[in-house]
Amino acid sequence: MSWSDERVELLKKLWGEGQSASQIAKELGGVTRNAVIGKVHRLGLSNRNGSGGAAAATAPAESAPKPKPSAPKPEAKAKPAPKPAPKPEPKPTVEEAPEAAPAAPVSRVRQIIPAGQPLPPQPSTNEIDPAALAKVSEVEKKAKRLSLMELTERTCKWPVGDPATDDFWFCGLSVQSGKPYCEAHVGVAFQPMSSRRDRKR
DNA sequence: CCCTGATTCGC
DNA sequence: GCGAATCAGG
Numbered sequence: 001m002s003w004s005d006e007r008v009e010l011l012k013k014l015w016g017e018g019q020s021a022s023q024i025a026k027e028l029g030g031v032t033r034n035a036v037i038g039k040v041h042r043l044g045l046s047n048r049n050g051s052g053g054a055a056a057a058t059a060p061a062e063s064a065p066k067p068k069p070s071a072p073k074p075e076a077k078a079k080p081a082p083k084p085a086p087k088p089e090p091k092p093t094v095e096e097a098p099e100a101a102p103a104a105p106v107s108r109v110r111q112i113i114p115a116g117q118p119l120p121p122q123p124s125t126n127e128i129d130p131a132a133l134a135k136v137s138e139v140e141k142k143a144k145r146l147s148l149m150e151l152t153e154r155t156c157k158w159p160v161g162d163p164a165t166d167d168f169w170f171c172g173l174s175v176q177s178g179k180p181y182c183e184a185h186v187g188v189a190f191q192p193m194s195s196r197r198d199r200k201r
Numbered sequence: 202c203c204c205t206g207a208t209t210c211g212c
Numbered sequence: 213g214c215g216a217a218t219c220a221g222g
Contacts, residue, residue, distance in 0.1 A: 002213095002214090003213085003214085020204085020205065020206085021205075022204080031215085032215070032216080033205090033206090034216060034217080035214075035215050035216090036215095037206060037207070037208095037215090038213090038214065039213090039214080040206090041206095041207075041208085042213070042214080046206080046207080154202075154203080174203085175202085175203095179202095
């Protein structure tokens with residue numbers, strides 16, 4: 001793959017939109033994020049400015065009015081925008097490979113998963129931070145609902161439901177760092193000893 | 202661990 | 213010019 005005009009344009013566009021190098025690489029296809037970054041630098045647009053975004057007035061001594069050939073910007077009054085809202089995401093997350101490999105969703109067989117004991121005990125709904133619990137029930141709505149075999153090192157292994165029923169699944173969201181669970185479930189799984197300390201028995 | 206962009210340097 | 217390897221952060 002080479003940097004055809006079209007590809008370069010797309011690169012500029014996506015970079016201007018604030019897409020990450022890896023995302024751009026994915027959409028362009030045939031290049032790695034390194035390639036994208038390298039190109040970005042060579043093009044001299046490492047600084048994500050240029051597009052509609054207002055990024056001036058940051059330097060102490062600004063000058064160079066830079067009369068844009070097609071960007072008059074007839075505004076010069078007050079600045080009603082305390083927050084320029086730097087999140088112009090017209091497209092939520094519509095992407096994914098149009099072609100890509102039709103098969104081979106699982107390249108490396110991950111038969112790890114000790115399927116034995118590391119599975120967490122369902123927390124009895126008591127003496128757990130209510131906020132954390134609320135977060136969990138909320139998160140469970142977005143859970144991937146993976147089966148045992150679909151779990152990997154980076155999927156939340158929090159079980160939900162009754163294993164005896166087919167209404168049983170694992171959270172499956174992205175785990176937090178090295179933990180076995182996602183952020184929400186880490187919250188209820190690992191209670192700070194401080195809160196469970198005074199539980200004298 | 203995952204990710205990010207920045208730089209270097211052989212090609 | 214290109215981009216993998218590496219560096220430096222989050």
